[in-house]
Amino acid sequence: MTSIQQRLATGRGKFTPDYPELGTGPVNYEDSISPGFFEAERKAVFERSWLCIGRMERLPRKGSYFTRELPGRLASLVITRDLDDNVYAFHNVCAHRGNKVVWQEHPQEESAGTCRAFSCKYHGWRYGLNGVVNHITNEEEFFDLDKSKLRMPPVHCEVWAGFIFVNLAGGASEATGESSVPVPLRTFLGEGLLGMEAYPFDQMTQHYGFSTQIKGNWKLAVDSVCEWYHPPYVHGRFIDPDVSKAEKMVPPVDSYHYDLFRPHMLTSVPGPPLLPPRAPGTAGEARQDQRWVYKLFRAGLFGPDDVPDIGPLPSFLNRGNIASWGNDQFWVFPNISIQLWARNYYITYTYWPETVDTHIYEIDLYFVPPANAHERLAQEVVVDSTIEFAMQDVNTIEATHSALKTRAQTTFHLSDQELLIRQFHTVIRDTVAAFESGEQKS
Protein backbone atom coordinates (compact mmCIF):
# COMPACT_ATOMS: atom_id res chain seq x y z
CA MET A 1 0.00 0.00 0.00
CA THR A 2 1.09 3.57 -0.69
CA SER A 3 1.18 6.08 2.16
CA ILE A 4 -2.15 7.59 1.07
CA GLN A 5 -3.71 4.15 1.16
CA GLN A 6 -2.19 3.29 4.54
CA ARG A 7 -3.45 6.55 6.02
CA LEU A 8 -7.06 5.96 4.93
CA ALA A 9 -7.44 2.19 5.17
CA THR A 10 -9.75 0.88 7.88
CA GLY A 11 -9.38 -2.88 7.55
CA ARG A 12 -13.15 -3.00 7.79
CA GLY A 13 -13.72 -5.77 5.29
CA LYS A 14 -16.57 -6.05 2.81
CA PHE A 15 -19.91 -4.18 3.03
CA THR A 16 -22.10 -6.33 0.76
CA PRO A 17 -22.39 -9.26 3.22
CA ASP A 18 -24.11 -6.82 5.63
CA TYR A 19 -27.08 -6.89 3.24
CA PRO A 20 -27.73 -10.60 2.68
CA GLU A 21 -31.03 -9.89 0.90
CA LEU A 22 -29.03 -8.44 -2.00
CA GLY A 23 -26.88 -11.53 -2.45
CA THR A 24 -23.51 -11.49 -4.12
CA GLY A 25 -24.34 -13.25 -7.37
CA PRO A 26 -23.98 -12.05 -10.94
CA VAL A 27 -26.55 -9.58 -12.30
CA ASN A 28 -28.06 -8.66 -15.64
CA TYR A 29 -29.08 -5.27 -16.99
CA GLU A 30 -32.21 -6.16 -18.91
CA ASP A 31 -33.89 -3.46 -16.78
CA SER A 32 -31.74 -0.89 -18.61
CA ILE A 33 -32.33 -2.00 -22.19
CA SER A 34 -35.83 -3.50 -22.30
CA PRO A 35 -38.50 -1.18 -23.78
CA GLY A 36 -41.16 -3.13 -21.87
CA PHE A 37 -39.40 -2.61 -18.56
CA PHE A 38 -38.99 1.07 -19.37
CA GLU A 39 -42.76 1.52 -19.82
CA ALA A 40 -43.47 -0.27 -16.54
CA GLU A 41 -40.75 1.66 -14.71
CA ARG A 42 -42.22 4.94 -15.87
CA LYS A 43 -45.62 4.06 -14.40
CA ALA A 44 -44.34 2.34 -11.24
CA VAL A 45 -41.51 4.72 -10.38
CA PHE A 46 -41.75 8.09 -12.11
CA GLU A 47 -45.52 8.53 -12.10
CA ARG A 48 -45.80 7.80 -8.36
CA SER A 49 -42.57 8.78 -6.60
CA TRP A 50 -41.66 12.12 -5.08
CA LEU A 51 -39.43 13.85 -7.64
CA CYS A 52 -37.28 16.90 -6.93
CA ILE A 53 -37.91 19.56 -9.57
CA GLY A 54 -35.95 22.53 -8.22
CA ARG A 55 -34.96 24.73 -5.32
CA MET A 56 -37.02 27.34 -3.46
CA GLU A 57 -34.55 29.99 -4.66
CA ARG A 58 -36.43 29.77 -7.95
CA LEU A 59 -39.50 31.18 -6.12
CA PRO A 60 -37.83 34.20 -4.50
CA ARG A 61 -40.99 36.22 -3.71
CA LYS A 62 -44.75 36.12 -3.42
CA GLY A 63 -46.17 35.57 -6.91
CA SER A 64 -43.01 33.93 -8.26
CA TYR A 65 -43.46 30.99 -10.60
CA PHE A 66 -41.48 28.76 -12.93
CA THR A 67 -42.41 26.05 -15.40
CA ARG A 68 -40.82 22.65 -15.87
CA GLU A 69 -40.94 20.46 -18.96
CA LEU A 70 -40.06 17.13 -17.39
CA PRO A 71 -38.17 15.07 -19.98
CA GLY A 72 -39.79 12.20 -21.83
CA ARG A 73 -43.10 14.13 -21.75
CA LEU A 74 -43.46 12.99 -18.15
CA ALA A 75 -45.25 16.24 -17.29
CA SER A 76 -45.48 19.92 -18.14
CA LEU A 77 -45.81 21.76 -14.83
CA VAL A 78 -46.25 25.21 -13.34
CA ILE A 79 -44.82 25.75 -9.85
CA THR A 80 -45.95 28.84 -7.94
CA ARG A 81 -45.62 30.69 -4.65
CA ASP A 82 -48.83 32.46 -3.74
CA LEU A 83 -49.36 35.62 -1.71
CA ASP A 84 -49.50 33.55 1.50
CA ASP A 85 -46.23 31.76 0.59
CA ASN A 86 -47.96 28.46 -0.19
CA VAL A 87 -46.21 26.48 -2.92
CA TYR A 88 -48.35 24.82 -5.60
CA ALA A 89 -47.71 22.67 -8.62
CA PHE A 90 -50.20 22.01 -11.39
CA HIS A 91 -50.25 20.75 -14.94
CA ASN A 92 -49.77 23.49 -17.50
CA VAL A 93 -53.07 22.84 -19.30
CA CYS A 94 -56.08 25.13 -19.73
CA ALA A 95 -59.48 23.74 -18.67
CA HIS A 96 -61.12 25.35 -21.69
CA ARG A 97 -59.53 23.67 -24.74
CA GLY A 98 -56.26 22.28 -23.44
CA ASN A 99 -53.88 25.03 -24.45
CA LYS A 100 -50.62 25.39 -22.57
CA VAL A 101 -51.27 28.35 -20.28
CA VAL A 102 -47.83 29.54 -19.10
CA TRP A 103 -45.08 30.01 -21.68
CA GLN A 104 -43.12 32.75 -23.38
CA GLU A 105 -42.15 32.88 -27.07
CA HIS A 106 -41.57 29.12 -27.46
CA PRO A 107 -44.18 26.70 -26.05
CA GLN A 108 -41.60 23.95 -25.46
CA GLU A 109 -39.21 26.12 -23.45
CA GLU A 110 -39.35 26.61 -19.70
CA SER A 111 -40.13 30.08 -18.38
CA ALA A 112 -40.22 31.92 -15.06
CA GLY A 113 -41.41 35.21 -13.62
CA THR A 114 -43.66 36.91 -11.12
CA CYS A 115 -47.40 37.56 -11.49
CA ARG A 116 -50.76 37.67 -9.69
CA ALA A 117 -52.61 35.47 -12.17
CA PHE A 118 -52.03 33.45 -15.33
CA SER A 119 -53.92 34.38 -18.45
CA CYS A 120 -54.31 31.79 -21.21
CA LYS A 121 -52.94 33.18 -24.46
CA TYR A 122 -55.73 31.48 -26.46
CA HIS A 123 -59.04 32.86 -25.11
CA GLY A 124 -58.03 34.78 -22.03
CA TRP A 125 -59.20 32.42 -19.25
CA ARG A 126 -57.44 33.45 -16.06
CA TYR A 127 -56.11 31.30 -13.21
CA GLY A 128 -54.93 32.23 -9.73
CA LEU A 129 -51.55 31.24 -8.32
CA ASN A 130 -53.23 28.11 -6.92
CA GLY A 131 -54.22 27.03 -10.42
CA VAL A 132 -57.96 27.60 -9.91
CA VAL A 133 -59.83 29.51 -12.62
CA ASN A 134 -60.81 33.00 -11.49
CA HIS A 135 -62.08 34.58 -14.70
CA ILE A 136 -63.74 33.20 -17.80
CA THR A 137 -64.11 35.55 -20.73
CA ASN A 138 -67.66 35.69 -22.11
CA GLU A 139 -68.69 33.26 -19.41
CA GLU A 140 -72.41 33.65 -20.26
CA GLU A 141 -71.80 32.07 -23.69
CA PHE A 142 -71.02 28.67 -22.09
CA PHE A 143 -73.39 25.94 -20.92
CA ASP A 144 -73.67 24.71 -17.33
CA LEU A 145 -70.12 25.61 -16.29
CA ASP A 146 -69.28 24.77 -12.67
CA LYS A 147 -66.58 27.38 -12.24
CA SER A 148 -65.64 26.05 -8.78
CA LYS A 149 -64.33 22.85 -10.39
CA LEU A 150 -62.42 24.43 -13.23
CA ARG A 151 -58.69 24.55 -12.73
CA MET A 152 -55.33 23.55 -14.11
CA PRO A 153 -55.02 19.96 -12.78
CA PRO A 154 -53.25 19.90 -9.40
CA VAL A 155 -50.08 17.92 -8.68
CA HIS A 156 -48.97 16.88 -5.18
CA CYS A 157 -46.24 19.29 -4.14
CA GLU A 158 -44.21 19.52 -0.92
CA VAL A 159 -41.07 21.39 0.05
CA TRP A 160 -38.29 19.96 2.21
CA ALA A 161 -34.99 21.67 3.09
CA GLY A 162 -35.70 24.13 0.28
CA PHE A 163 -36.06 21.33 -2.31
CA ILE A 164 -39.38 21.35 -4.17
CA PHE A 165 -40.79 17.88 -4.79
CA VAL A 166 -43.79 16.85 -6.87
CA ASN A 167 -45.61 13.55 -7.05
CA LEU A 168 -47.66 12.76 -10.16
CA ALA A 169 -49.72 10.06 -8.47
CA GLY A 170 -53.46 10.36 -8.87
CA GLY A 171 -53.54 12.51 -11.94
CA ALA A 172 -54.31 9.76 -14.42
CA SER A 173 -57.00 8.06 -12.36
CA GLU A 174 -59.04 11.19 -11.70
CA ALA A 175 -61.25 10.34 -14.64
CA THR A 176 -62.42 7.23 -12.79
CA GLY A 177 -62.92 9.15 -9.58
CA GLU A 178 -60.20 7.15 -7.82
CA SER A 179 -57.63 9.30 -6.13
CA SER A 180 -54.18 8.08 -5.28
CA VAL A 181 -52.62 10.00 -2.43
CA PRO A 182 -48.88 9.46 -1.98
CA VAL A 183 -47.23 9.03 1.41
CA PRO A 184 -46.21 12.41 2.83
CA LEU A 185 -42.81 13.54 1.56
CA ARG A 186 -41.22 13.41 5.00
CA THR A 187 -42.38 9.83 5.52
CA PHE A 188 -40.96 8.90 2.14
CA LEU A 189 -37.59 10.49 2.96
CA GLY A 190 -37.40 8.83 6.35
CA GLU A 191 -34.85 8.96 9.14
CA GLY A 192 -31.93 8.28 6.81
CA LEU A 193 -32.41 11.59 5.02
CA LEU A 194 -34.42 13.96 7.23
CA GLY A 195 -31.33 15.02 9.20
CA MET A 196 -30.16 16.82 6.08
CA GLU A 197 -32.64 19.59 6.93
CA ALA A 198 -30.12 21.00 9.41
CA TYR A 199 -27.71 21.75 6.56
CA PRO A 200 -27.59 25.49 5.67
CA PHE A 201 -28.69 25.09 2.03
CA ASP A 202 -30.18 28.58 2.19
CA GLN A 203 -26.71 30.12 2.50
CA MET A 204 -25.61 28.55 -0.79
CA THR A 205 -27.33 30.63 -3.41
CA GLN A 206 -24.52 31.00 -5.96
CA HIS A 207 -25.87 28.58 -8.56
CA TYR A 208 -24.37 26.98 -11.66
CA GLY A 209 -26.64 24.68 -13.69
CA PHE A 210 -25.75 22.26 -16.49
CA SER A 211 -27.82 19.90 -18.60
CA THR A 212 -27.07 17.33 -21.26
CA GLN A 213 -28.75 14.50 -23.13
CA ILE A 214 -27.04 11.14 -22.74
CA LYS A 215 -27.58 8.29 -25.19
CA GLY A 216 -27.91 5.64 -22.54
CA ASN A 217 -30.42 4.41 -19.96
CA TRP A 218 -30.62 6.67 -16.89
CA LYS A 219 -29.82 3.83 -14.48
CA LEU A 220 -26.49 3.19 -16.16
CA ALA A 221 -25.64 6.83 -15.50
CA VAL A 222 -26.49 6.44 -11.82
CA ASP A 223 -24.33 3.31 -11.75
CA SER A 224 -21.37 5.24 -13.17
CA VAL A 225 -21.13 7.64 -10.24
CA CYS A 226 -22.00 5.48 -7.26
CA GLU A 227 -18.88 3.35 -7.25
CA TRP A 228 -15.20 4.29 -6.72
CA TYR A 229 -13.68 1.59 -8.86
CA HIS A 230 -13.60 3.60 -12.10
CA PRO A 231 -11.56 6.75 -11.25
CA PRO A 232 -8.03 5.51 -12.07
CA TYR A 233 -9.29 4.39 -15.50
CA VAL A 234 -11.96 6.94 -16.55
CA HIS A 235 -10.26 9.90 -14.82
CA GLY A 236 -6.70 8.61 -14.89
CA ARG A 237 -5.28 11.62 -16.72
CA PHE A 238 -6.25 13.81 -13.79
CA ILE A 239 -4.60 11.51 -11.27
CA ASP A 240 -1.54 10.25 -13.16
CA PRO A 241 -1.26 9.53 -16.88
CA ASP A 242 0.44 6.25 -15.90
CA VAL A 243 -2.49 4.01 -14.85
CA SER A 244 -0.32 1.86 -12.59
CA LYS A 245 0.58 5.01 -10.66
CA ALA A 246 -2.99 6.35 -10.71
CA GLU A 247 -4.20 3.11 -9.14
CA LYS A 248 -1.93 3.74 -6.18
CA MET A 249 -3.09 7.35 -5.73
CA VAL A 250 -6.78 6.61 -5.11
CA PRO A 251 -8.14 5.81 -1.64
CA PRO A 252 -8.32 2.12 -0.70
CA VAL A 253 -11.68 0.35 -1.09
CA ASP A 254 -12.32 0.18 2.65
CA SER A 255 -11.84 3.94 3.19
CA TYR A 256 -15.34 4.69 1.85
CA HIS A 257 -18.60 4.33 3.74
CA TYR A 258 -21.81 2.81 2.37
CA ASP A 259 -25.20 2.87 4.01
CA LEU A 260 -28.39 1.46 2.50
CA PHE A 261 -31.73 2.56 3.90
CA ARG A 262 -34.30 1.45 1.40
CA PRO A 263 -35.23 2.95 -0.97
CA HIS A 264 -32.50 5.55 -0.43
CA MET A 265 -28.75 5.13 0.05
CA LEU A 266 -25.55 6.94 0.99
CA THR A 267 -21.91 6.80 0.14
CA SER A 268 -19.28 8.87 1.95
CA VAL A 269 -16.09 9.63 0.07
CA PRO A 270 -12.63 10.60 1.36
CA GLY A 271 -10.97 13.65 -0.13
CA PRO A 272 -7.54 15.26 -0.25
CA PRO A 273 -6.31 17.42 2.65
CA LEU A 274 -6.62 21.21 2.38
CA LEU A 275 -3.68 23.06 0.89
CA PRO A 276 -1.97 25.02 3.68
CA PRO A 277 -2.66 28.77 3.75
CA ARG A 278 -0.12 30.82 1.85
CA ALA A 279 0.69 34.50 1.46
CA PRO A 280 -0.33 36.21 -1.81
CA GLY A 281 2.44 36.09 -4.38
CA THR A 282 3.81 32.69 -3.32
CA ALA A 283 2.25 30.42 -5.95
CA GLY A 284 5.64 30.17 -7.62
CA GLU A 285 6.66 30.40 -11.25
CA ALA A 286 3.95 29.61 -13.80
CA ARG A 287 4.06 26.04 -15.05
CA GLN A 288 2.10 23.87 -17.47
CA ASP A 289 0.99 21.74 -14.57
CA GLN A 290 -2.56 21.45 -13.27
CA ARG A 291 -1.31 21.10 -9.70
CA TRP A 292 0.14 24.60 -10.09
CA VAL A 293 -3.26 25.86 -11.32
CA TYR A 294 -4.92 24.34 -8.24
CA LYS A 295 -2.28 25.94 -6.03
CA LEU A 296 -2.66 29.31 -7.77
CA PHE A 297 -6.44 29.44 -7.46
CA ARG A 298 -6.53 27.43 -4.23
CA ALA A 299 -9.20 24.97 -5.38
CA GLY A 300 -9.67 21.63 -7.11
CA LEU A 301 -12.21 18.87 -7.71
CA PHE A 302 -12.90 18.54 -3.97
CA GLY A 303 -13.61 22.24 -3.48
CA PRO A 304 -11.95 25.49 -2.48
CA ASP A 305 -9.00 25.42 -0.06
CA ASP A 306 -10.28 28.54 1.72
CA VAL A 307 -13.50 27.12 3.12
CA PRO A 308 -16.38 29.51 3.87
CA ASP A 309 -17.70 29.57 7.43
CA ILE A 310 -21.27 28.27 7.51
CA GLY A 311 -21.43 27.56 11.23
CA PRO A 312 -21.16 24.15 12.87
CA LEU A 313 -21.84 21.23 10.53
CA PRO A 314 -24.78 18.98 11.35
CA SER A 315 -23.71 15.82 13.15
CA PHE A 316 -25.40 13.51 10.65
CA LEU A 317 -22.62 14.21 8.13
CA ASN A 318 -19.89 11.60 7.73
CA ARG A 319 -21.91 9.17 9.84
CA GLY A 320 -19.49 6.37 8.93
CA ASN A 321 -16.71 8.45 10.43
CA ILE A 322 -14.29 7.97 7.53
CA ALA A 323 -10.83 9.56 7.60
CA SER A 324 -10.20 12.68 5.51
CA TRP A 325 -13.93 13.03 4.75
CA GLY A 326 -14.57 14.64 1.34
CA ASN A 327 -18.32 14.42 0.82
CA ASP A 328 -21.58 12.60 1.51
CA GLN A 329 -23.62 11.55 -1.50
CA PHE A 330 -27.24 10.97 -0.52
CA TRP A 331 -29.15 9.08 -3.20
CA VAL A 332 -32.78 10.10 -2.89
CA PHE A 333 -34.91 7.51 -4.68
CA PRO A 334 -35.39 7.45 -7.56
CA ASN A 335 -33.36 9.99 -9.51
CA ILE A 336 -31.42 12.60 -7.51
CA SER A 337 -28.11 12.56 -5.67
CA ILE A 338 -27.59 15.36 -3.15
CA GLN A 339 -23.87 15.69 -2.42
CA LEU A 340 -22.76 17.67 0.62
CA TRP A 341 -19.07 18.48 0.37
CA ALA A 342 -16.70 18.90 3.31
CA ARG A 343 -15.62 22.27 1.90
CA ASN A 344 -19.07 23.76 2.34
CA TYR A 345 -20.86 23.62 -0.98
CA TYR A 346 -23.28 21.14 -2.48
CA ILE A 347 -24.02 19.55 -5.82
CA THR A 348 -27.07 17.74 -7.13
CA TYR A 349 -27.15 15.21 -9.97
CA THR A 350 -30.62 14.59 -11.42
CA TYR A 351 -31.53 11.96 -14.03
CA TRP A 352 -34.67 12.23 -16.18
CA PRO A 353 -35.40 9.30 -18.49
CA GLU A 354 -36.68 10.23 -21.95
CA THR A 355 -36.72 6.82 -23.63
CA VAL A 356 -35.23 3.46 -22.72
CA ASP A 357 -32.11 4.59 -24.60
CA THR A 358 -31.74 8.26 -23.58
CA HIS A 359 -32.00 10.54 -20.60
CA ILE A 360 -31.40 14.12 -19.52
CA TYR A 361 -28.66 14.59 -16.94
CA GLU A 362 -28.67 17.77 -14.87
CA ILE A 363 -25.79 18.92 -12.67
CA ASP A 364 -26.37 21.83 -10.30
CA LEU A 365 -23.68 23.33 -8.06
CA TYR A 366 -24.40 25.69 -5.18
CA PHE A 367 -21.88 27.82 -3.28
CA VAL A 368 -21.91 30.51 -0.63
CA PRO A 369 -21.83 33.75 -2.68
CA PRO A 370 -18.16 34.74 -3.03
CA ALA A 371 -17.00 37.70 -0.95
CA ASN A 372 -14.14 38.60 -3.30
CA ALA A 373 -12.47 37.73 -6.59
CA HIS A 374 -10.30 34.88 -5.33
CA GLU A 375 -13.29 33.11 -3.79
CA ARG A 376 -15.18 33.57 -7.06
CA LEU A 377 -12.25 32.19 -9.08
CA ALA A 378 -11.87 29.21 -6.73
CA GLN A 379 -15.53 28.37 -7.35
CA GLU A 380 -14.88 28.57 -11.10
CA VAL A 381 -12.12 25.94 -10.71
CA VAL A 382 -14.49 23.67 -8.76
CA VAL A 383 -17.25 24.05 -11.36
CA ASP A 384 -14.97 23.47 -14.34
CA SER A 385 -13.26 20.49 -12.66
CA THR A 386 -16.63 18.92 -11.86
CA ILE A 387 -17.80 19.26 -15.45
CA GLU A 388 -14.52 17.99 -16.96
CA PHE A 389 -14.84 14.85 -14.80
CA ALA A 390 -18.54 14.51 -15.61
CA MET A 391 -17.86 14.65 -19.35
CA GLN A 392 -15.46 11.75 -18.96
CA ASP A 393 -18.22 9.77 -17.24
CA VAL A 394 -20.84 10.58 -19.87
CA ASN A 395 -19.29 8.89 -22.85
CA THR A 396 -18.62 5.75 -20.86
CA ILE A 397 -22.38 5.47 -20.24
CA GLU A 398 -23.08 5.64 -23.97
CA ALA A 399 -20.44 2.98 -24.57
CA THR A 400 -21.93 0.69 -21.91
CA HIS A 401 -25.50 1.16 -23.11
CA SER A 402 -24.69 0.39 -26.73
CA ALA A 403 -22.75 -2.74 -25.75
CA LEU A 404 -25.46 -4.03 -23.38
CA LYS A 405 -28.02 -3.62 -26.15
CA THR A 406 -26.27 -6.22 -28.25
CA ARG A 407 -27.21 -8.81 -25.59
CA ALA A 408 -24.09 -10.67 -26.68
CA GLN A 409 -23.34 -10.96 -22.99
CA THR A 410 -26.09 -11.01 -20.37
CA THR A 411 -24.40 -11.91 -17.09
CA PHE A 412 -22.31 -9.34 -15.24
CA HIS A 413 -20.38 -9.03 -12.00
CA LEU A 414 -20.37 -6.52 -9.16
CA SER A 415 -17.55 -6.14 -6.66
CA ASP A 416 -18.03 -5.06 -3.05
CA GLN A 417 -17.48 -1.38 -3.84
CA GLU A 418 -20.30 -1.59 -6.40
CA LEU A 419 -22.79 -2.36 -3.63
CA LEU A 420 -24.92 0.70 -4.41
CA ILE A 421 -25.45 -0.50 -7.99
CA ARG A 422 -26.68 -3.86 -6.71
CA GLN A 423 -29.08 -2.09 -4.34
CA PHE A 424 -30.29 0.53 -6.83
CA HIS A 425 -31.32 -1.95 -9.53
CA THR A 426 -32.88 -4.24 -6.92
CA VAL A 427 -35.04 -1.44 -5.51
CA ILE A 428 -36.14 -0.31 -8.99
CA ARG A 429 -37.04 -3.87 -10.03
CA ASP A 430 -38.86 -4.55 -6.76
CA THR A 431 -40.83 -1.30 -7.15
CA VAL A 432 -41.85 -2.24 -10.68
CA ALA A 433 -42.75 -5.80 -9.62
CA ALA A 434 -44.86 -4.57 -6.68
CA PHE A 435 -46.71 -2.15 -8.94
CA GLU A 436 -47.37 -4.80 -11.56
CA SER A 437 -48.65 -7.33 -9.02
CA GLY A 438 -50.94 -4.63 -7.58
CA GLU A 439 -52.28 -3.93 -11.06
CA GLN A 440 -53.04 -7.59 -11.64
CA LYS A 441 -55.02 -7.77 -8.40
CA SER A 442 -57.19 -4.76 -9.21
Added chain:
Amino acid sequence: MTEHQLPEGFCELEPLVDDWALATRAERYAARLDRPFDDLVEFYDTIAPHAERAIAYLDGLDVDDLPPEALRLMHLLYSMILVSYAVNVFKQNRIPDAGAAFFEMVAEPAV
Protein backbone atom coordinates in the same frame (compact mmCIF):
# COMPACT_ATOMS: atom_id res chain seq x y z
CA MET B 1 -2.85 54.51 -29.65
CA THR B 2 -5.88 52.40 -28.84
CA GLU B 3 -7.69 52.75 -25.57
CA HIS B 4 -6.77 50.26 -22.84
CA GLN B 5 -9.30 47.49 -22.32
CA LEU B 6 -7.68 46.17 -19.12
CA PRO B 7 -6.71 47.86 -15.86
CA GLU B 8 -3.41 49.73 -15.77
CA GLY B 9 -0.43 47.41 -15.28
CA PHE B 10 -1.82 44.57 -17.43
CA CYS B 11 -0.85 45.88 -20.88
CA GLU B 12 0.94 42.58 -21.66
CA LEU B 13 -2.47 40.91 -21.67
CA GLU B 14 -4.21 43.42 -23.97
CA PRO B 15 -3.68 41.24 -27.09
CA LEU B 16 -5.66 38.43 -25.39
CA VAL B 17 -8.80 40.45 -24.77
CA ASP B 18 -10.59 40.12 -28.10
CA ASP B 19 -10.29 36.34 -28.21
CA TRP B 20 -10.49 35.35 -24.55
CA ALA B 21 -12.23 38.03 -22.43
CA LEU B 22 -15.59 36.35 -23.01
CA ALA B 23 -18.56 37.02 -20.77
CA THR B 24 -20.24 33.59 -20.69
CA ARG B 25 -18.91 30.10 -20.03
CA ALA B 26 -20.55 28.92 -23.25
CA GLU B 27 -18.46 31.39 -25.26
CA ARG B 28 -15.31 30.43 -23.38
CA TYR B 29 -15.89 26.71 -23.95
CA ALA B 30 -16.58 27.36 -27.64
CA ALA B 31 -13.25 29.21 -27.85
CA ARG B 32 -11.45 26.29 -26.21
CA LEU B 33 -12.95 23.86 -28.72
CA ASP B 34 -12.73 26.01 -31.84
CA ARG B 35 -9.27 27.57 -31.71
CA PRO B 36 -6.12 25.66 -32.74
CA PHE B 37 -4.48 23.90 -29.79
CA ASP B 38 -1.34 26.03 -30.22
CA ASP B 39 -3.48 29.13 -29.56
CA LEU B 40 -4.64 27.61 -26.26
CA VAL B 41 -1.05 26.96 -25.19
CA GLU B 42 0.02 30.46 -26.21
CA PHE B 43 -2.89 32.02 -24.32
CA TYR B 44 -2.14 29.95 -21.20
CA ASP B 45 1.60 30.71 -21.33
CA THR B 46 0.92 34.43 -21.78
CA ILE B 47 -1.56 34.87 -18.94
CA ALA B 48 -0.24 32.36 -16.38
CA PRO B 49 2.79 34.44 -15.24
CA HIS B 50 0.44 37.40 -14.56
CA ALA B 51 -2.41 35.44 -12.99
CA GLU B 52 -1.43 35.80 -9.34
CA ARG B 53 -0.93 39.55 -9.73
CA ALA B 54 -4.33 39.76 -11.46
CA ILE B 55 -6.03 37.92 -8.59
CA ALA B 56 -4.44 40.29 -6.06
CA TYR B 57 -5.52 43.31 -8.10
CA LEU B 58 -9.11 42.07 -8.40
CA ASP B 59 -9.24 41.27 -4.68
CA GLY B 60 -8.86 45.01 -4.07
CA LEU B 61 -12.20 45.65 -5.79
CA ASP B 62 -15.85 44.87 -5.01
CA VAL B 63 -16.42 41.60 -6.87
CA ASP B 64 -20.10 42.45 -7.31
CA ASP B 65 -19.35 45.81 -8.88
CA LEU B 66 -16.30 45.38 -11.09
CA PRO B 67 -15.60 48.18 -13.59
CA PRO B 68 -15.51 47.00 -17.26
CA GLU B 69 -11.69 46.79 -17.42
CA ALA B 70 -11.51 44.64 -14.28
CA LEU B 71 -14.38 42.48 -15.51
CA ARG B 72 -12.41 41.74 -18.71
CA LEU B 73 -9.44 40.70 -16.57
CA MET B 74 -11.74 38.42 -14.57
CA HIS B 75 -13.06 36.87 -17.78
CA LEU B 76 -9.48 36.24 -18.94
CA LEU B 77 -8.85 34.31 -15.71
CA TYR B 78 -12.05 32.27 -16.23
CA SER B 79 -10.77 31.41 -19.72
CA MET B 80 -7.38 30.48 -18.27
CA ILE B 81 -9.06 28.02 -15.90
CA LEU B 82 -11.12 26.43 -18.69
CA VAL B 83 -8.13 26.18 -21.02
CA SER B 84 -5.83 24.81 -18.30
CA TYR B 85 -7.41 21.34 -18.48
CA ALA B 86 -6.74 21.20 -22.22
CA VAL B 87 -3.15 22.45 -21.92
CA ASN B 88 -2.04 20.74 -18.72
CA VAL B 89 -4.13 17.58 -18.44
CA PHE B 90 -5.28 16.47 -21.88
CA LYS B 91 -2.67 18.05 -24.23
CA GLN B 92 -5.52 18.59 -26.68
CA ASN B 93 -8.63 20.80 -26.92
CA ARG B 94 -11.18 18.10 -26.21
CA ILE B 95 -11.38 15.66 -23.36
CA PRO B 96 -10.08 12.37 -24.81
CA ASP B 97 -12.82 9.79 -25.44
CA ALA B 98 -15.49 12.37 -24.65
CA GLY B 99 -16.85 12.22 -28.22
CA ALA B 100 -19.83 14.47 -28.68
CA ALA B 101 -20.44 14.84 -24.93
CA PHE B 102 -21.21 18.42 -24.01
CA PHE B 103 -23.05 20.16 -21.20
CA GLU B 104 -25.34 23.10 -21.89
CA MET B 105 -25.09 25.79 -19.24
CA VAL B 106 -28.57 26.59 -18.00
CA ALA B 107 -27.72 28.84 -15.02
CA GLU B 108 -24.61 30.85 -14.20
CA PRO B 109 -23.84 33.81 -11.94
CA ALA B 110 -24.07 37.27 -13.48
CA VAL B 111 -20.35 37.83 -12.86
